[in-house]
Amino acid sequence: MRGIRVPLWLAALLIALLAAGGRADAHAVLERSAPEPGERLATGPGEVRLEFNEPVDASIGFLRVLGSRSERVADGDPAVEAGGRTLRLSLPRLGEGLYTVTYRVLSADGHPVEGSYVFVVGDPPEAIDASVFDLHRQLGHEGHGEGAATQLSTGEFLLYVVRIFYFGALLSAAGWFIWSAWAPRRSRSFDAGFRDWSSRWGLWTARAFLVAALLYVFFHATELMEGQPGSEWGTLFLETNIGRGWAVLLVLALLGPLVRTASRAVGLIWAGALLLVESMSGHAAAYEQAWLTIGTDFIHLAGAAVWAGGLAMLAGLWFADRKEAARFAAVFSGPALWSMIALAASGLVTAWMFLPGPDYLFYTGWGTLLLVKTGLTVLAALAGGAIRLRMRRGGMPQGALLKADAAVMAAIVIIVGLFTHISPLPANEPVYAHKMGEDMHLTLRVSPNVPGDNRFIVKVWLPEPVGEPKSVVLRLRSEDRPEAGPIDVPLERYEDDEFDQFSGFVKTAYRAEGPYLPFAGKWTAEIRVTDSEDNEKVHLETFRNY
Known part of the structure; x- marks a missing residue:
């Protein structure tokens, strides 16, 4: 026994030291x-500073700041101060927006410590989703069209037909005014027969656009004002951007046949004004930097008018006079190629500005x-x-190629008539999840479920013998940023008066x-419920927003 006393005392001392060390580490x-979690700042901070209760090792982990699209807004490693207890990360100048601080470091005992929180700079705009393109909501017609039928109604079919007719007439009319100013200056070989045919073609395109514009505004305004009193029509055309744009559009359409006989400069101004009004009435006007999106959309429409309008003239002239068609084709081919390049470039830029990422093309x-x-x-283009x-x-342009090009143009006009009436962004839907179980019922609500401010509700039902939970924790994890730490949502208990007892x-x-x-992005809500007997139940609920 004496021989083992010393080893026993040494073992006891070692256990005590380890226990003490465990408490310290x-x-x-x-x-x-x-900034603090949830803090709202007038201007962006110059740095992020994290202070821990003991030294941490950030050489293996990270400290990052993410922007409103989960992109990194600060590069570099954090500075370590106060013996490893403080981490500091310098920030560039931050604009208005929501920013996420996310960190992952090692504590002194080698365990990873992670977390995330959000702070706000300025007064950032609300997140953009399909709701920003809802004209009913902009006019205060909340709830209009909810529960619509899944099949295409006769009215909706006619609306799409009118839209296709409208865009075809718009591009043809604007294109004729552009080409009537361009073509004669590029070729002196056009005879009186071409000028006579071109004048008649311009008259018919101007008239067609007038009819198309009247139908377009009538169908859209009728659909928009369905169920509204007659007094609201004045509000639509006088006090809303879309209504004022339609009024200007109708004035331009009425002036079209008259402008046809004016100078070339007046015709170019008319065509430019028409394309600008259309750019300001579409999806481009819904974005924050409207001047950029509208300008890009204007370039896109101008390129389409040069190509589609000129191609329509070439196809019509082909059946009227092949010789004059060949002369016009020689003038048309060069600008048409550049207009296709402008179409492709502006289309790519527009999609980049409209969509948060390439994956949204499939949503x-x-x-x-x-x-x-x-x-x-x-x-x-081919x-x-x-x-x-x-x-x-x-050589002469082949009829088969002209027909193929015209068919492709018609298909593109049909698509434009369809997709300009569809939101480029998906719609966000509030989260409502309810789980029934033998030992716990659970409800999670997140509304409106958009990037930014939201309301979170968690309801827990536990068996009467167990009683109320000791604690309920809600954490949000980004599935798109799995390396980022969870965001803790500070839940507060409240008295709920909804009738949902079990x-x-x-x-x-x-x-x-x-x-x-x-x-x-895609998120997972982690709900941890600890009952009075310290039993923990965990529920994971995955959802996404746009």
Whole structure:
């Protein structure tokens, strides 16, 4: 026994030291941060500072700041101060928006410590989704069209037909005014017969556009004002941007046949004004930097008018006078090629500005139609290149190529008529999840479920013998940023008066409001419920927003 006393005493001493060390080297805890979680700042901070209760090792982990699209806004490693207890990361100048601080470090005992929180700079605009393109909501017609039928009604079919007719007439009319000013200056070989035919063609395109504009405004305004009193029509055309744009559009359409006989400069101004009004009435006007999106859309429409309007003239002239068609084709082929390049470039820029990422092309019908339109544009460019190559060799444009190019143009106009009436972004839907179980019922609500401020509600039902939970924790994890730490949502208990009781269960309700969904994407809500006997139940609920 004496021989083992010393080893026993040494073992006891070692166990005591380890226990003491365990108490001293518990996992590190974030004690203070600047900016603070949920803090709203007038201007962006110059740095992020995290203070822990003990030294941490950031050489293996990271400290990052993410922007409203989950992109990194600060590069570099954090500075370590106060013996490893403080981490500092310098920031560039931050604009208005929601920013996420996410960190992952090692505590002194080698365990990873992670977390995330959100702070706000300025007064950032609300997240953009399909709701921003809802004209009914902009006019205060909340709830209009909810529960619409899944089949295409006769009225909706006529609306799409009118839209296709409208865009075809718009591009043809604007294109004729552009080409009537361009073509005669580029070729002196056009005879009186061409000028007479061109004048008659311009008259018919101007008249067609007038009819199309009247039908377009009538059908859209009727659909928009369905169920509204007659007094609201004045509000539509006098006090809303879309209504004022339609009024200007109708004035331009009425002036079209008269402008046809004016000077070339007046015709170009008319065509430019028409394309600008259309650019300001579409999706481009819904974005924050409207001057950029509208300008890009204007370039896109101008390129389409040069190509589609000129191609329509060439196709019509082909059946009227092949000789004059060949002369016009020689003038048309060069600008048409450049207009296709402008179409492709402005289309790419527009999609980049409209969509948060390439994956959004597959979320809506708008993206699908855009992909189809892009493929047709490539085919049109190939057909146009073949026509131009044949013309440069001194040959006549082939009828088959002209027909193929015209068919592709018609298909593109049909797609434009469809997808300009579809939201480029998906619609966000509130989260409502309810789980029934033998030992717990659970409800999670997130509304409106957009990047930014949201309201979170968690309801828990536990069996009466168990009683109310000791604690309920809600954490949000980004599935798109799996390396980022979870965001804790500070739930507060409240008295819920909704009638959703379950026999044999006790209900407790919790809620929180704030910017705890800082960017769009796929999220997992982790709900941890600890009962009075310290038993923990975990529920995971996955959802996404746009």
